[in-house]
Amino acid sequence: MLPLMPAPRSSAGPVRTGNGRLRLLQVLGGDGRGGADQVALALADGLHERGFAVAFFVPPGFVRHQGERLRGRAVTLAQSFSPFSAATLGALRQAAQGVDLVLTHDSPARHLTLAAKALGGLQAPLWFMRHCIMRPPALPWAPWQRLWVAHQLAASEVIAESLIASGYPAQRVTRLYAGRNLSSFFTADSPAISVLRARLGLDVHPAPFCVGMVARFDRWSGWHPEVAHPKGFDVLFAALSRLDFPYRVLLLGPPNPEDHAALRAMAQAHGARPDWLIFPGFQNDISAYYGLMDVNVLPSRREGLGLALVEGLAAGVPVLGSGSGGIREVIQDGRNGFLFPEGDAVALASLLTRLAREPELRRRLGDEGRRQLQETAFDEGRLVGGFMDCLAREHPASVHGERMP
CATH class of the missing domain: 3.40.50.2000 (Glycogen Phosphorylase B;)
Structure with missing residues (x-):
């Protein structure tokens, strides 16, 4: 049995409450x-x-x-x-x-x-x-x-x-x-969104279609740009390669310059525009960033739930998710967003094209998603x-x- 040693550092002692509760x-x-x-x-x-x-x-x-x-x-x-x-x-x-x-x-x-x-x-x-x-x-x-x-x-x-x-x-x-x-997502500040839009170069005319994805990016031994990624970055990039209109991709989650370089290499390998990827870096409060998105995408493989989709719904953004795992418990297909088959870049590209061409559909999905979210358990x-x-x-x-x- 290994000997147990005292803690190297603690900012406080054992947890105490005056009322004897948990x-x-x-x-x-x-x-x-x-x-x-x-x-x-x-x-x-x-x-x-x-x-x-x-x-x-x-x-x-x-x-x-x-x-x-x-x-x-x-x-x-x-x-x-x-x-x-x-x-x-x-x-x-x-x-x-x-x-x-x-x-x-x-x-x-x-x-x-x-x-x-x-x-x-x-x-x-x-x-x-x-x-x-x-x-x-x-x-x-x-x-x-x-x-x-x-x-x-x-x-x-x-x-x-x-x-x-x-x-x-x-x-x-x-x-x-x-x-x-989720209160900050429901009440994102419009001036703050405008400042971010200008800072990230999205205030150009005509405005590019902004695709958001909020997910961590992991690499492992043997990783390469063509690999099938658990969060589906490869699926998103392959779908983007099929679009025939200007877009930008707002990637929230990957924090390091090394990750950004790897994702640009992955985008290029799958035919997407590496120069159209935007990396804000780690942000504790990301609610205003959802206000920049025309659509929020999560193309994961084996996703447990997809909290980023919940955040998008609270912000009034239409959501697209693979039919993987818990994503089906968040997205009501055709009501607050759309599902597509896991790993199907062609289906995702078709949905992105439809939403880019139908702003009224985006508005309806976003409004309905926000309304439904107030009745759910997230x-x-x-x-x-x-x-x-x-x-x-x-x-x-x-x-x-x-x-x-």
């Missing part, structure tokens, strides 16, 4: 820029408003990008998320002292907390929130998850189904749609309410001011 530790291995990170922050904000204490165990990059959102919270920094690091396991054990529940949102956090459970360094109940579709048959960790993970929250119905198909007990799976505070309030309902069902004492067992 004390939650969220463990995330991301750098604060991903969709799962946004969901974790939204959950923390909503629970804090209800009198619960929420702490974070995160890498330094998370604090670098989300320092303002974390202000006033207990935060423990981990220099590594290796489940084989004694220092990291010790840091997690110290951060989890006195908490009532540990919740993870991504793979590095899941592997670390499972190792801590196995070594006896994590006494509080462990919950996972899944943002990606599981791939059956179950991975080697799955039997241990069934033993050590008290509950699994699935960010969409298709994720819940994949968890159960992988062998996890259905009675310990709850579908809880990923959500975030905002922060529904996320927090659903989490509270699950707590009340699984651990009712924690909601009413007593410690969880």
Whole structure:
């Protein structure tokens, strides 16, 4: 057994509340820029408003990008998320002292907390929130998850189904749609949008058709520009190569110049215009950028939900998504946007052409999407309410001011 060592650095001690209610530790291995990170922050904000204490165990990059959102919270920094690091396991054990529940949102956090459970360094109940579709048959960790993970929250119905198909007990799976505070998307400031339009060179005449895509961009060993990408960048670029009118592509998500160069190479390889790609870089508040888009596209393969589509709907932008995974739970085909077959660049090109030529259709889809979104479960309030309902069902004492067992 690895020796457990004290935490290298912590900005606050164990999570405490004066009213004895739930004390939650969220463990995330991301750098604060991903969709799962946004969901974790939204959950923390909503629970804090209800009198619960929420702490974070995160890498330094998370604090670098989300320092303002974390202000006033207990935060423990981990220099590594290796489940084989004694220092990291010790840091997690110290951060989890006195908490009532540990919740993870991504793979590095899941592997670390499972190792801590196995070594006896994590006494509080462990919950996972899944943002990606599981791939059956179950991975080697799955039997241990069934033993050590008290509950699994699935960010969409298709994720819940994949968890159960992988062998996890259905009675310990709850579908809880990923959500975030959407108020800034509903009320984006028109002057701010005008400033961005000028800064990004979109205030030309005639105005080019602006295609938005909000997604992370990952590269791996053996990556090359012709590769089929999980988020479908290749599908978008192949579709754009078929357009016969001026366009610009607003790519929000890829943060680094190296990523921008790789995406320009990918665009060229698939016949799109590399010089028509626009990279604003990482932005904490992206609501005004949606105001620049004529259409919001997510051509992913195996998408868990597609929070970027939800943001587009809130901003009144028509959405196009592959018929992949949870995207079908967001897009009502023909009402708030359109679905196209996964990987089908020809179908996507046809939809882009239609929307470019029919501004009234774009307006109708955007208005209907915004209206429908107010009736669905993708905002922060529904996320927090659903989490509270699950707590009340699984651990009712924690909601009413007593410690969880």
